[in-house]
Amino acid sequence: MIHTLFDESIALLQQLIATPSFSKEEAQTAAIIEKHLNGKGIKTERLLHNVWAFNKHFDASKPTILLNSHHDTVRPNGDYTKDPFTPEIADGKLYGLGSNDAGGCLVSLIAAFVFFYEQTDLKYNLCLAATAEEEISGHDGLERILPLLGKLDFAIVGEPTQLQLAIAERGLMVLDCRAHGKSGHAARGEGENAIYKALADIHWFNSYQFARVSELFGAVKMSVTMIQAGSQHNVVPSVCDFVVDVRVTEVYTNEELLELIQHFVSSEVKVRSTRLKPSSIDVNHPIVQAGIALGKTKYGSPTTSDQALLRIPSLKMGPGDSARSHTADEFIYLEEIQGGIADYINIIQQIV
Structure with a gap:
């Protein structure tokens, strides 16, 4: 047979x-x-x-x-x-x-x-x-x-x-993040540059290690994969958007990680979905x-x-x-x- x-x-x-x-x-x-x-x-x-x-x-x-x-x-x-x-x-x-x-x-x-x-x-x-x-x-x-x-x-x-x-x-979360600043003229040093604010959070995503580590997978992996800001060379941008790919291990739920991330970064963080657990x-x-x-x-x-x-x-x-x-x-x-x-x-x- x-x-x-x-x-x-x-x-x-x-x-x-x-x-x-x-x-x-x-x-x-x-x-x-x-x-x-x-x-x-x-x-x-x-x-x-x-x-x-x-x-x-x-x-x-x-x-x-x-x-x-x-x-x-x-x-x-x-x-x-x-x-x-x-x-x-x-x-x-x-x-x-x-x-x-x-x-x-x-x-x-x-x-x-x-x-x-x-x-x-x-x-x-x-x-x-x-x-x-x-x-x-x-x-x-x-x-x-x-x-x-x-x-x-x-x-x-x-x-x-x-x-x-x-x-x-591994599970998957895709995060849409937005750093908020204040627009101004680049020549006069006005405003608050949203790109610089985003960079601080991007550094956190790149370097932070969560406490729990999976025996099978190791650490949770976070990767910034897209970034967009600015409209012209002489305007300090008020908004910087970036996307983070988060590969979740079995030692965390998606919801737990999302709560931790939102606590640590200053950018606005919105998750596209938590269903891929x-x-x-x-x-x-x-x-x-x-x-x-x-x-x-x-x-x-x-x-x-x-x-x-x-x-x-x-x-x-x-x-x-x-x-x-x-x-x-x-x-x-x-x-x-x-x-x-x-x-x-x-x-x-x-x-x-």
Whole structure:
């Protein structure tokens, strides 16, 4: 059965690659996933471009595992030498946009779900969710359907991790900061220069170390990434705007960090969103221990995924390599998908 699932997974992934599915434009790939599952007698639900299903013998008295990955992609960059929508197989690699991020994970999770779908003696229910808008952290992807999935106890999130165990993930806050001064004529030394006020806060963002340090990630990372001020050379600017990228670790909540930052800096600080929260799962959780028993290593992931939207324990794991994501001539090794199917099944079998 594993061999058949592998062949079907490659064929499905080739269809997905050949079908453009930029974030917010995933209707056709959602239809492909629906057709694939329905063709196996699996009843699906759909809202917008999100497709989900439960195992055949769902039992509300049992806990539920969410199996989630996404079918949207970024737009191909200008360095592609191959057609990003041609699913070419060469030298053991399947090329194409979304093959690595996160098509290989998605089709492997689908295969694992199909493997368990008809089983009657599972200790857990399984909920498969193929979702949209992950690449833009959109509101109409996983976040939109979570209330419809019922009680979920923990999740496996399919992202390329070389099939190792990402037991924590950084959160993200983007801060819009504004330093206020007073305009004046530069030649007469009038006014209060907002740029100088902003520089003091920028120095703080660059040098401050928060007290709590994550064992997995180290310190919280803050980076000033944009700055804008001034209208002409002889006018002291009254306003200086700058943007800060804050990568939050699991030892702080977004809200805690925001409160601390607003206390320490003089600039006005507005957060665009606190919804992309840091996440983690206890190393003693059964799913983590099952992975360790299979020889997997655990680590903290620096990248952000739909895991940030979950409020339940979650493990990020999948075939492929995060370093290939969003690169030109994206690819995944066929053997990685084969390993992904086997590992997802094996790790779930340890607990179900």
